[in-house]
Amino acid sequence: MCAAPRDRSVFLGLLPWPERSAVSRALRTETVGGLVLLAAAVLALVWVNSPWSAAYDAVRDFHFGMPALGLDLSVGHWTSDGLLTVFFLVAGIELKRELVVGELRTPAAAALPVVAAMCGMAVPAALYAATAAAGGGSLKGWAVPMATDIAFALAVLAVLSTHLPSALRAFLLTLAVVDDLGAILVTAVFFTADLNLLALGGAVAGLVVFYLLQRLRVRGWWWYVPLGTVIWALMYNGGVHATVAGVAMGLILRTTRDPATASRTAETASPGERAENLMRPVSAGIAVPLFALFSAGVSISLPILGEVFTRPEPLGVALGLVLGKTIGIFAGTYLAARFTRAQLNPNLAWADVFALAVLAGIGFTVSLLIGELAFPAPADAEHVKAAVLAGSLTAAALAAVLLKRRDRIYRRLYEAENLDQDGDGIPDIYQRTPGSAA
Template sequence: MSPSVPSKVIFGRGSWAEARRLADILRQETVGGALLLAAAVAAMIWANSPWSPAYGALREFTVGPAFLHLNLPLAVWAADGLLAIFFFVAGLELKREFVAGDLREPRRAVVPIAAAAGGVVVPALIYLALNHADASAARGWAIPTATDIAFALAVLAVIGRNLPSALRTFLLTLAVVDDLIAIAIIAVFYTQSLHPLPLAAALIPLAAFAVAVQRRHRSPWLLLPLATATWALVHASGIHATVAGVLLAFTVPVRSRPGGDAHGDHDPGLAGHFEHRLRPISAGIAVPIFALLSAGVTIGGLSGLADAFTSGITVGITAGLVIGKTVGVLVATVLVARFTAATLDEGLAWSDVLGLSMLAGVGFTVSLLIGELSFGLGTEADSHAKIAVLGGSILAAALASIVLRIRAKAYRRIAEAEQRDTDHDGVPDLYQTPDAPAVDR
């Protein structure tokens, strides 16, 4: 290597195997993002139409076994039940990335982890700075800390379809790490009353589930009752039930049994099997239904909108998403580059990182969930939070679109190079160069 060539590069190409896998994930999440946006728009229209009482009745409709204390409104089932599927898939993705994916290499993992941490800390500090004098409003400090991967990828599908694969992977990984930080925040800071007995009891089906998946059992007749029991007991403990989704995901083995599959490295393992089955349900059903039952907020005309946007809650969330996310993600990435003496990969510019940092301000699913936990579903503060999440996310997406479109021609050139396959063997030429990741050779 020439002395003039930097030895450390951030946003470099990953392996071809990971590129193919992540491309499939991104396609599914993009479709899910379109459904998410459609559900959110439908909820807003419905909640502000003459049929808004029907919308409220739907959210409050109670269903479930009363003897298990699970006779819950549909809105709660969506937040506690359907989002547990979402977090189970997120947990699987994170474990796969760090155990068997490109991020098992610390030099690749440090950038999205640092960026996610910066994107959590700075928005929270901005929100608290604007609401520190109001103790009730300050409870919402975690609302602007989340990035919605489906929403963000739906925006990318429109304005950044040629974005280099390394940048798409960065955004996906950042959002997944972000979600896992959010679930930790929910467990620690939004558990109002803890009941130790059901929490201890939850360890029994959780352990049984872990043993079953470690023995490579795939039968839903075995695993689904164990997962449901774990979820129900975590719900009864007072900890938000979505935490159960992450705990269950972390027990699932990523790698296939040694010598147990003839496909070798191409076998996705049990985590890959579950992710393949459940991601379409998460992205296409669970998250859109949650959006439909949570995003609807009665604005109350121009006066109601004016009241909302003069609220400290609204200002704090909007500033956190639009300014805090951008600053947190960008500064953390710059610091990693500075302290590791790394440079951007060839063809990329810091304006690309700026655009992605802005796009990280698209917070929706988890932000809405934390808003409900902070202020209570249907309260005025919760309505202000939802308006801020929607408005801030749209503003962040618009600003990111402007920045990323400036580099559209450069992205097209990079995309053409990444897809060129002169020998027609199904593997792009860039992944067969001498410096390509070893797993692809």
């Protein structure tokens, strides 16, 4: 298998074949999961606004677990603190892969997506803070509009039936991966409860054991699943949001394959690859949709929708998602490209980057999670959730218009990228001479 080398000075150029294959596998699962996520969110909204809304509250607030271990949680908390840990585990693995073998492995390659993502987090937070301060509202929701929901964004692309080139999809994925890291750091630092140092120390010790098992090349789910569960429980009881455990374990998992030696054959997949292949469908198809089902339930009424645009906190969230993400990502990308002298792929235009920045304003899953942490009071949380929904849907609608205008160009690039006349499973564009690969 040959891989066409890519000129690193070309922004959004042709992805190397191994990287494109890995990105395509990840995005395929996330796209299906995004459609399930959309269905779950619609179901939640219909259920809450139906005559059976009391049943929704009863199911969401039903408690079960092991009180002796401090794990007597409601269904809603099990989905946000438990199931969503699987989502962050996959995010941690994806981030590790990007850092080791992907776009973030070298400073030159990482500059554009990292700067874009950081600006895409900073500007929405600043816009929220300015809006809340101007209206005399609370500043504690500044982190709500920071993250991009990759599954929701890909579901929008699937519904639109766009033919977005792989480089644009990969750039969107990298933005979301860096966003997820920023979100989990914010969660760990700013939304911790009273710390239980003994439990937290036990979680750290468990992570050390997890690391040593990886270093010693110990294999077998019977080691890692019980250990991971204990780490999660200790992290939860330690006062740090339990999803941090998922990211930490994802970053520890090895993502490079061992070569063949005299005593063993070469690995066909690294532990990170195996875990991602197993857990990504669970994350995309079960964990995130169930979280959405029990977090996106908002009563839709004119007073609530009106307060999204009149109260400073929900208005700041909506503006942060729609305007803040767009301005931050586009400006960050443009300035970073100019600073690094990167040349935009001649087949694309800055209008494509702008449309992608608008699409990144869909901040559903992580925004809902941070919203629940920042506004624990049900009345306040409901307004913030309504703002997240309104902002995400507005960003999706605007992005749909912008992307469909360019879909004829995307279709041409997509077909050229996937043309395989010799039927060997590798697109012909990857088998040209290096000078002819664009």
